[in-house]
Amino acid sequence: MKKIKIANSNKEFTVGKIVCVGRNYEAHAKELGNEIPTKPVVFIKPASSIIYSGEQIIYPEYSSEMHHEVELVLLIGKKIKNADEVQAEKAIIGYGVGLDMTLRDIQNKLKEKSHPWTIAKCFDTSAPLSGFISKKNYKLTLNEEISLSVNDIVKQKEHLNLMLFSPLQLVQYISSLMTLEEGDLIFTGTPSGVGKVKKGDKLYAKITGIAELSCTVI
Numbered sequence: 001m002k003k004i005k006i007a008n009s010n011k012e013f014t015v016g017k018i019v020c021v022g023r024n025y026e027a028h029a030k031e032l033g034n035e036i037p038t039k040p041v042v043f044i045k046p047a048s049s050i051i052y053s054g055e056q057i058i059y060p061e062y063s064s065e066m067h068h069e070v071e072l073v074l075l076i077g078k079k080i081k082n083a084d085e086v087q088a089e090k091a092i093i094g095y096g097v098g099l100d101m102t103l104r105d106i107q108n109k110l111k112e113k114s115h116p117w118t119i120a121k122c123f124d125t126s127a128p129l130s131g132f133i134s135k136k137n138y139k140l141t142l143n144e145e146i147s148l149s150v151n152d153i154v155k156q157k158e159h160l161n162l163m164l165f166s167p168l169q170l171v172q173y174i175s176s177l178m179t180l181e182e183g184d185l186i187f188t189g190t191p192s193g194v195g196k197v198k199k200g201d202k203l204y205a206k207i208t209g210i211a212e213l214s215c216t217v218i
């Protein structure tokens with residue numbers, strides 16, 4: 001089982017499901033040739049795909065195009081279903097930064113066939129996670145900057161306020177589709193600038209004021 005700890009707290013969460021949102025920044029949707037969605041695009045990653053800062057991302061042998069996607073991650077602390085805005089706000093209890101590592105060559109083939117993205121998104125080590133901070137101690141303004149560097153070169157850098165759907169809107173919408181439970185995580189989508197990584201690359205992800213994360217690709 002994968003666990004999440006919140007800084008300055010003894011409470012530990014066992015991760016349930018990871019709900020991911022695709023195409024939540026206009027420039028990223030366009031860079032991959034996708035339309036701007038009218039509702040969030042939602043998919044799932046298993047908890048088994050999680051690794052932590054300092055650990056290694058293992059490049060699967062069946063892909064030759066693994067991409068980085070840096071994302072704000074929400075930690076859910078309460079069971080909710082069909083949440084309104086107030087319930088959604090209460091259900092979010094922590095923030096972190098994560099990488100939604102994606103096998104783009106595989107995903108493109110799956111998209112062509114209208115197959116699910118599972119093979120492209122759910123492999124072991126595909127969800128590196130930072131530590132989390134408590135929402136009690138931090139007010140998210142969405143003016144925070146999210147960024148990702150590969151070997152010290154900045155590849156993705158954007159403000160969170162360019163999200164098409166806000167964290168609250170995402171939690172509300174997802175809870176209309178499935179029950180969210182304590183320990184669930186929500187990956188809120190990646191800004192533009194996604195690109196290939198190769199073995200030996202050092203990835204560094206950061207959201208100002210919230211969290212940072214380092215991983216090496218092997």
Ligand code: ZN
Nearest residue numbers: 069100189190
């Ligand atoms: Zn993503």
